[in-house]
Each structure stands twice: as structure tokens, then as C-alpha cells.
Amino acid sequence: MSHRFRPDLGWSDVTPKADFLNRRQFMASAAAGLIASPALAGLNAKPSVYSTMEKPNSRDDITQYNNFYEFGFDKGDPAKNAHLLTTDPWAVKIDGLVDRPGNYDLGDILTGAPLEERIYRLRCVEAWSLVVPWVGFELSHLLNRVGVQPGAKYVAFETLFRPDEMPGQRRRVLDWPYREGLRLDEAMHPLTILANGVYGEDLPNQCGAPLRLVVPWKYGFKSIKSIVRISLTAEQPPATWNMEQSREYGFYANVNPQVDHPRWSQATERRIGGGLFNARQDTLMFNGYADQVADLYAGMDLKKQF
Ligand SMILES: Nc1nc2c(c(=O)[nH]1)N[C@H]1C(S)=C(S)[C@@H](COP(=O)(O)O)O[C@H]1N2
Ligand SMILES: [Mo]
Numbered sequence: 383m384s385h386r387f388r389p390d391l392g393w394s395d396v397t398p399k400a401d402f403l404n405r406r407q408f409m410a411s412a413a414a415g416l417i418a419s420p421a422l423a424g425l426n427a428k429p430s431v432y433s434t435m436e437k438p439n440s441r442d443d444i445t446q447y448n449n450f451y452e453f454g455f456d457k458g459d460p461a462k463n464a465h466l467l468t469t470d471p472w473a474v475k476i477d478g479l480v481d482r483p484g485n486y487d488l489g490d491i492l493t494g495a496p497l498e499e500r501i502y503r504l505r506c507v508e509a510w511s512l513v514v515p516w517v518g519f520e521l522s523h524l525l526n527r528v529g530v531q532p533g534a535k536y537v538a539f540e541t542l543f544r545p546d547e548m549p550g551q552r553r554r555v556l557d558w559p560y561r562e563g564l565r566l567d568e569a570m571h572p573l574t575i576l577a578n579g580v581y582g583e584d585l586p587n588q589c590g591a592p593l594r595l596v597v598p599w600k601y602g603f604k605s606i607k608s609i610v611r612i613s614l615t616a617e618q619p620p621a622t623w624n625m626e627q628s629r630e631y632g633f634y635a636n637v638n639p640q641v642d643h644p645r646w647s648q649a650t651e652r653r654i655g656g657g658l659f660n661a662r663q664d665t666l667m668f669n670g671y672a673d674q675v676a677d678l679y680a681g682m683d684l685k686k687q688f
Contacts, residue, residue, distance in 0.1 A: 464587035481529030517579030538619030563619035
């Protein structure tokens with residue numbers, strides 16, 4: 383396919399970010415075998431037809447303005463505190479209704495994974511948004527490797543619980559560990575990725591190193607960071623924000639401008655780092671990915687199953 387899926391304005395047409403362009407050229411050269419490839423996450427990543435054409439946020443926007451409650455509430459806390467987390471060695475336990483359960487080393491998970499650069503919008507339930515050039519691979523690739531059994535209907539995810547390295551976990555602000563879940567068809571959708579990099583390099587800890595989920599048509603809180611467990615289940619699994627306040631945060635959490643949060647509108651959003659002309663913009667149904675994902679919810683009342 384030679385086209386990208388959203389016919390919106392190409393971000394490189396508006397003030398290209400020089401270092402990112404260089405990185406892309408570098409990656410293209412690396413892919414062409416012109417440069418010996420170092421062990422960085424992104425260097426073997428191919429550009430993806432699923433990328434938005436919108437201009438990515440700067441690396442600073444993406445790494446200094448984060449939600450990662452394990453490291454504090456303020457948007458700047460993860461950047462300050464996340465260096466405390468040890469991410470090597472790292473293993474992900476994959477269990478439940480799978481043919482080959484086990485404790486998989488991160489290196490094993492990444493070996494042979496078809497890494498791509500995926501430029502996705504990220505829309506937080508707090509009504510801000512970012513555009514992020516992730517490096518990752520489709521979750522379906524991993525699920526197919528471990529073999530999903532017929533009875534599986536959901537996928538549950540868990541973040542690391544390690545209060546000595548995650549200061550936010552020393553208080554019961556949330557019911558740790560952070561947990562999220564997807565219906566199996568959502569998890570198998572080609573837009574759903576596990577990311578191990580951003581801007582062509584390994585994920586910084588505050589972005590969910592070494593492996594985090596990215597589900598671009600759902601509110602950011604579904605995209606769980608620093609994953610240590612993936613379980614295939616028959617029943618809908620618990621999800622942290624949904625357990626915390628089910629009236630405000632649904633299990634589905636699809637970006638939906640027509641369904642307001644009980645305390646604020648979801649009709650518009652503020653793009654982080656927009657500078658002088660940072661007007662609020664309309665939030666798009668399914669965060670702009672309706673053509674790709676609306677079918678998953680055919681026949682559901684999205685006001686009730688929000
Ligand atoms: N483990 C964990 N994952 C998490 C969170 C968190 O607090 N803990 N916050 C979520 C929320 S609310 C958002 S908006 C995104 C933010 O991702 P970013 O900081 O990479 O932009 O991460 C999500 N994943
Ligand atoms: Mo969020």
C-alpha cells in the first residue's frame with residue numbers, strides 16, 4: 383500500500399522537525415542495510431500505513447508531560463522519578479487461556495517482532511492530546527505466538543508492582559497494580575500495539591518502559607505501561623480506573639465526543655505543546671480511527687457501554 387490511512391494534512395508539510403526527519407532518513411538507510419544496525423528499538427522499524435499524517439509532538443512534550451501514577455500525580459513527576467525503575471532484566475508472564483503459557487523474557491518477546499513506527503494520536507480522558515511516533519508491533523503477533531485458546535474472550539494486562547522503585551505505590555491512591563483489559567477482538571485489531579520505543583529509541587521509563595500497550599482509539603488510561611503480565615480470560619477483567627470510579631471511567635473507554643465525562647465535556651481537546659495558536663480542537667469519534675474500528679462496536683449502545 384502506498385497511501386497512509388488518514389487523508390489529513392501531512393505533518394512534514396508544516397514546519398518539519400529537523401532531528402526527526404534526520405532520524406527517519408537514518409532509519410531508512412538502516413533498513414536499506416547502509417548502516418550497521420545498533421541495538422536501539424527503532425532502527426529496524428518500518429514506517430506504517432496506519433500512521434496519522436499529523437505532525438508528532440516534540441520529544442520533550444512526549445517525555446515531560448505524562449500520566450504514570452506509580453511515579454506521582456503531577457504531569458512532571460514521571461519524568462523526575464521514573465529513573466528509579468529497573469527495566470532490565472524484564473519478563474512478561476503470559477497465562478490463562480493460552481496454549482503456551484510462560485514467563486517470557488523481553489528479548490524473547492521482541493525477537494522476530496515486526497517492529498514498525500506508528501504515529502498515533504493519544505487522547506487523555508482529561509481532554510488533552512498528543513501525537514506520538516511509537517515504535518512497536520501488533521499485539522496480535524504476540525498473542526498468535528502464544529496461541530489463544532477458543533474460550534478466551536478478553537485480555538487482561540498488569541503493570542509491575544514494586545513500591546521500592548515506584549514511590550506512588552507506597553500510597554494507596556489506586557488499587558495497585560495498575561490493571562487494564564481489552565475484549566479479544568479489540569486486542570487482535572491491527573491498530574493495537576505493544577510499544578517498546580518512541581522517536582526511534584527505547585522507551586524512556588516515564589513512557590512505560592520497557593513495554594506498554596497503545597490503543598489509539600481509546601482514552602489514554604487504557605494504554606497500560608510497564609507491563610509484566612498478560613492473561614487471556616473468559617470474563618471481563620478488572621480495570622483500574624473503572625474499579626476506582628465506574629460512573630466516570632467505563633471499561634470500553636472509547637474516545638467519544640458525544641459522551642461527556644460526568645464532570646467535563648469530551649467534545650474538544652487541547653493539543654499539548656501547541657504554542658501560540660493552541661486553540662482547542664474538536665475531538666473525533668474513536669479519536670479519528672472510526673473507519674478502522676467502528677465495526678467492533680456495531681449494535682452496542684455506546685452511551686451505556688462507554
Ligand atoms: N501503569 C500505568 N499505566 C498508565 C497510567 C498509569 O498511571 N499507570 N496512566 C494512563 C493514562 S491516564 C494515560 S493518559 C497514558 C499516558 O501515556 P503517556 O504518559 O505516555 O503520554 O498512560 C496510561 N497508562
Ligand atoms: Mo489519561
